[in-house]
Amino acid sequence: MDKILVVDDEESIRFVLSKGFERIGHATDTAATIEEAVERLNEGLYFCVFLDIKMPDGSGLDLIGSILKKPNPPSVVVMTAEATMKNAITAMQKGAFDYITKPFDFDVIDILINRIVEYRKMSSELAKFKSGAVEQAEGVMIGRSAPMQELFKLIGRSANSDENVLITGPTGSGKELVAKALHSNSSRSTGPFIAVNCAAIPNDLLESELFGHVKGAFTGAFDSKSGKFLAASGGAILLDEVGDMPLTLQAKMLRVLQDREFYPVGSTKPVKVDTRALASTNRNLAEDVASGRFREDLYHRLNVVHIKTPSLSERRSDIPLLAEHFLLKIAKTLNEKPKMIGSGVMDTLVDYDWPGSVRELENVVRRAVIMAPGGTITLDDIPGELSGAKRAGAPGGALGQLVKEVFDSSAHGQAHRKMVGLVERELIEIALARTGGVQTQAAKLLGLNRNTLKKKMTELDIDSE
Template identity: 40%
Template sequence: MAHILVVDDEKNYCTVLSELLGDEGFRVSTAANPYAALEVMNRENIDLVLSDLKMPGMSGLEFLKQVQSEIGEIPFILFTAYATVETALDAMKSGAVDYLVKPCKNEEILLAVKKALGYRRLQAQNAALRRELDVERSGGIIGNSPAVRKLLDDVERAASVRSSVLIFGETGTGKELVARALHHAGARAKEALVTVNCAAFAENLLESELFGHERGAFTGATQRKRGLLEVADGGTLFLDEIGEFPLSLQPKLLRALQEQRFRRVGGTAEIESDVRIVAATHRDLQQMTETGAFREDLFYRLNVVVLEIPPLRRRREDIPLLALHFLRRSAREMDRPVRDLAPETIQRLQQYSWPGNVRELQNVMERSVLFSTTAVLNPADLPAPVGDVAQNVSPGASNIPEFDAPLPELMDRMEKELIRKALRQTGGVQAQAAELLGISRSNLQYKLKKHHLI
């Protein structure tokens, strides 16, 4: 049931309205002035405000404008015993949904309340639809940073060609979202998008899953099974975690990509399949080819169009938008009162390093929403270690060491520690660590040897 806030400096009027609305099944809170009302609104999720126009300290119109500025769009019904055409026009221009003259009949109040709550539902539905449309247009990729805008531009260009696409990104950055955006923006959007996680299967099971098998091909193969390459015919096959693809199966995959045909396990017939391959990994495939862990010819076959998803720490300006998206979605699903982020909360979120990227942010917001009891999410609602980030530490700041050695030695220590930190944040992938540090990969390898880190 809707939660209504009644604001009036006349205690008797608050009592009368509270009883009237309570008898209709509404949840009602009261406040003697706008300042007390703002405190209630910061704690509770309010659906409608009934406010007197003339109050000491702050008028109803000033209160309405402050709520719009600090909290957002909430329907207002304004009451006054001093009605004029001018005040009525001012109220409606400021955003009030209705304007009633005291004394009011009960039927008149209830009709205005129902009309305002209908407006509130329509407002919420429209806002949710706009958010869903915005997310849908970008394939679910949320952000306005230059890095995300470039990624979306690259996705749009890559979607128009048939070439294989290789997506690089740390764990939790949203590689599958990019793969889906590619598929739905391209000519194959009406056909199947088939996903296989290469790290989720043992070698023999992955071969059967991808290529299919004939009846009797191995123990337990009691009937023929179509492989995912066959299922995806005409559409897109997304090979997630391609860096984990078994070396022994890579020649068979390479042949299927080159010739668009393959054989099922235990079969002799050639099966044709027109699929577009999109692969993703968090690993440095170039380095894996150098060590023999990944076939060079398969790498170049996949590495036609390359899309790199930036980690969350490299697009901190997107964090408020992402956090608010996850917060409102979680609040809607869990039916929780929280609907906004306090400025201090945004600051904490932007200061944290997010080693788990967008997936970690999503989990943090879900947990915070679950335990929050107020309309605005505060820093105290954030779980550790996100909520423990010092407020006076700027993103990327490092601790200054004690002056216990000459400057060159101190610089070496700091350089060594920064390299270690970069390798930890990138899961040991040297190419990504070098990019994070702003140096070339060969320079990073030189420094690794210099500091005896390899």
């Protein structure tokens, strides 16, 4: 259903919008009166209605209510030549998606259509969650943002290979979920998946945990024990927080990855193993190699395929979807009706920088569900530091610090040029990420024409692919 209905008594408006919508791939019907619009709405399905206020047989504002009562109602965009506060407030209160004034630039209309399409996709997804039509399995990654789509593609390309994979990213960003996705989509999916947290096990016990031991190998070894590597044979093992593995054990790990065999602690007989090795860390292993904390040969052996999980601040558009998912997940755990997110709360969640990434968001939603006395989560139910935290662009935040650093590091008279270059690069890269690399759409998002964007990308050496 990609059809648009244009309701306006001016023939020129109907003609221009119809041609414009058809140019971007949307079939269009038109109506010159409220009565004709009602007939059209009863006959066909539309995903969007562009509705003029002043019509010959009534006010377009009075039609909004009946439009929105329809099953899977179209989004309504109100058009008017009279840009009064009263009209704008009334239109939004009645449930209009947006309100635009004549004359309008079709580039603005194009961006608006894209917003509506994305909004309806997300709303449809959330409706499925709430109705139970889609059951999100525990551990399934959720995201529609460009960084997550790229992550999904990389997982798809890497899953069926038996090569080692190094997964890096901030704490709480879902590195173990990536490892599980790699395994569940591989030819080894029927085999075991075993995760070992190298940071949580004491150094003197980690070798035995991974490779097992024979009876009498050390004090307290009353029986022989097979380790996690053997338990994962035929499947995959995740070496979580591999950057915390002691150097003495790293040499033995290298042998396992090279020769596919190991010696249990206290044994002189090698054990052959068929296990795919996945490793994850929030550390910068390249820096650890340079400082001597991590073996270079092991780093290269693990880093055959490198997957980086994005932080939540790099995928803000996924926050509403994740928050709704956690609300449903928590409600199911508590065996109660899911709570709603109240006014202003979602904006606060999206605006926060989430140093603890997705895990922190889940914890905040869980706390809010517990703290909210009624069925709606309000700003009073979320931690004060969320609403009080400064974003990177806030005065005195990271941007202010960056400006100071640029002033301190720039030659006399060069600070403005250097700062503008830094900001322009960030703006362009974010716009390209949000539009999937489509330069025409990125240019519209930035308010530039495409040639200007291409020129700036060349000047700033931004990859066009």
